[in-house]
Amino acid sequence: MKCEHCTRKECSKKTKTEDQENASVGVPSLAQENGEKGEFHKLADAKIFLSDCLACDSCVTAEEGLQVSQQNAKDFFRVLNLNKKCDVSQHKVLAVSVCPQSLPYFAAKLRLSVTDASRRLCGFLKGLGVHYVFDTAIAADFSILESQKEFVRRYQRHSEGEPALPMLTSACPGWVRYAERVLGHPVTPHLCTAKSPQQIMGSLVKDYFARRQNLSPDKIFHVIVAPCYDKKLEALREDFPTASHGSRGADCVLTSGEIIQIMEQSDLAVKDAAVDTLFGGLKEEEVRRHDGASSDGYLAHVFRHAAKQLFDEDVGEVTYRTLRNKDFQEVTLEKNGEVLLRFAAAYGFRNIQNVVLKLKKGRFPYHFVEVLACAGGCLNGRGQAQTEDGHADKALLRQMEGIYADIPVRPPETSAHVQELYQEWLDGVDSPRVQEALHTMYQGPGLPAVSRDIKW
Numbered sequence: 059m060k061c062e063h064c065t066r067k068e069c070s071k072k073t074k075t076e077d078q079e080n081a082s083v084g085v086p087s088l089a090q091e092n093g094e095k096g097e098f099h100k101l102a103d104a105k106i107f108l109s110d111c112l113a114c115d116s117c118v119t120a121e122e123g124l125q126v127s128q129q130n131a132k133d134f135f136r137v138l139n140l141n142k143k144c145d146v147s148q149h150k151v152l153a154v155s156v157c158p159q160s161l162p163y164f165a166a167k168l169r170l171s172v173t174d175a176s177r178r179l180c181g182f183l184k185g186l187g188v189h190y191v192f193d194t195a196i197a198a199d200f201s202i203l204e205s206q207k208e209f210v211r212r213y214q215r216h217s218e219g220e221p222a223l224p225m226l227t228s229a230c231p232g233w234v235r236y237a238e239r240v241l242g243h244p245v246t247p248h249l250c251t252a253k254s255p256q257q258i259m260g261s262l263v264k265d266y267f268a269r270r271q272n273l274s275p276d277k278i279f280h281v282i283v284a285p286c287y288d289k290k291l292e293a294l295r296e297d298f299p300t301a302s303h304g305s306r307g308a309d310c311v312l313t314s315g316e317i318i319q320i321m322e323q324s325d326l327a328v329k330d331a332a333v334d335t336l337f338g339g340l341k342e343e344e345v346r347r348h349d350g351a352s353s354d355g356y357l358a359h360v361f362r363h364a365a366k367q368l369f370d371e372d373v374g375e376v377t378y379r380t381l382r383n384k385d386f387q388e389v390t391l392e393k394n395g396e397v398l399l400r401f402a403a404a405y406g407f408r409n410i411q412n413v414v415l416k417l418k419k420g421r422f423p424y425h426f427v428e429v430l431a432c433a434g435g436c437l438n439g440r441g442q443a444q445t446e447d448g449h450a451d452k453a454l455l456r457q458m459e460g461i462y463a464d465i466p467v468r469p470p471e472t473s474a475h476v477q478e479l480y481q482e483w484l485d486g487v488d489s490p491r492v493q494e495a496l497h498t499m500y501q502g503p504g505l506p507a508v509s510r511d512i513k514w
Contacts, residue, residue, distance in 0.1 A: 129312075131320065142187065157282070159352070163318070163437075179191070191334055194256065197259035204492070209363075225249075226245070230288070230429060230436075231254065232291075260306065262479075279310070285438075290311040314442035315444065346465060349376070351435065361389055361399065371398075383409070385406045388400065403428045405431075406431070434450075
């Protein structure tokens with residue numbers, strides 16, 4: 059079956075046939091790797107199929123399957139096993155960074171509070187042999203703050219002759235991949251240049267943390283735990299500062315579902331542990347999130363910042379108005395009957411299509427759009443919100459939404475650690491290092507791509 063937005067006859071989604079079995083990625087237990095029985099002898103193979111959601115439901119070629127196969131649990135276990143067997147000089151420091159939208163899934167599956175689930179997950183990973191477990195919320199802080207500043211700059215220089223608006227968010231890798239490889243100009247100039255939380259976390263771990271620990275980036279094996287498969291493709295981008303050192307920001311991406319399968323099929327005795335920070339012996343005291351119902355809440359944070367910076371208006375609670383469907387919502391700032399700011403959230407491919415169509419026709423009334431490939435937002439990523447037969451688990455999604463809503467919100471502006479990192483790591487908030495570490499560039503169809511290009 060071909061993708062709904064693909065016109066290439068040779069591109070078709072693979073169904074669950076022999077091709078799928080040949081392309082699936084097995085995850086061996088450590089006991090299997092050792093050739094002996096051990097505490098992991100019950101761990102079954104977890105498999106990722108090429109028919110899984112990748113890059114906005116687009117078709118997956120054999121080349122893509124090969125690339126994605128490098129982002130799997132088998133590689134994770136390989137490094138764990140090498141650390142147990144080989145010369146100490148060959149050991150890797152294993153760091154795992156967990157996305158905030160994955161935590162409600164673990165809380166629901168483990169029947170724990172989100173804080174206890176975070177500690178249980180951390181304890182399990184460290185029991186496996188992971189050295190550090192981080193929360194990617196600090197990377198989202200940077201991404202949101204840079205998005206806020208960029209929107210204000212775009213608004214101030216926007217004109218009919220040189221349109222800089224609307225600004226479209228760039229945190230969703232499925233949406234960005236689709237924009238780059240399919241849409242190109244005139245869409246890509248509207249993408250926010252701030253890197254995604256995953257990209258920034260890669261730089262934080264492989265650059266800042268590595269230097270703090272006196273390690274070369276290639277000595278760290280960095281794993282991301284995320285709610286969707288598109289993050290595996292995102293890890294293939296080579297625009298991280300560490301790429302020049304032969305090391306990617308993320309060496310392996312595992313979905314929440316892959317991790318829970320490993321947990322459920324392991325007989326490892328788990329001792330709960332606090333999540334680490336990038337600052338030595340300090341530990342994360344509590345789980346926190348940003349102001350989004352199912353995502354990092356770029357719309358709400360950028361909206362408040364723009365209202366204050368551009369119009370000196372203080373906005374408390376952001377009021378959303380549902381328009382075409384529950385996944386297309388609008389937020390406006392009005393004064394004396396005049397609309398000063400008009401923002402929108404567009405989730406899911408159908409809404410993205412409408413946004414792109416109106417943008418190309420020049421009939422798009424919005425200043426800013428938070429775009430996510432998954433209907434329902436990040437919590438509904440296919441790496442966690444699925445039933446065993448591959449359908450959306452609506453009951454689980456509602457449960458996760460309730461759990462996520464109860465997590466305390468902390469605005470990125472209030473993070474002392476972020477302000478410290480701007481100075482210590484990036485030499486100030488407006489230094490050239492900020493542009494290098496926190497911003498990126500986009501390509502369009504037909505342009506030279508990264509060494510592991512994705513073909514559409």
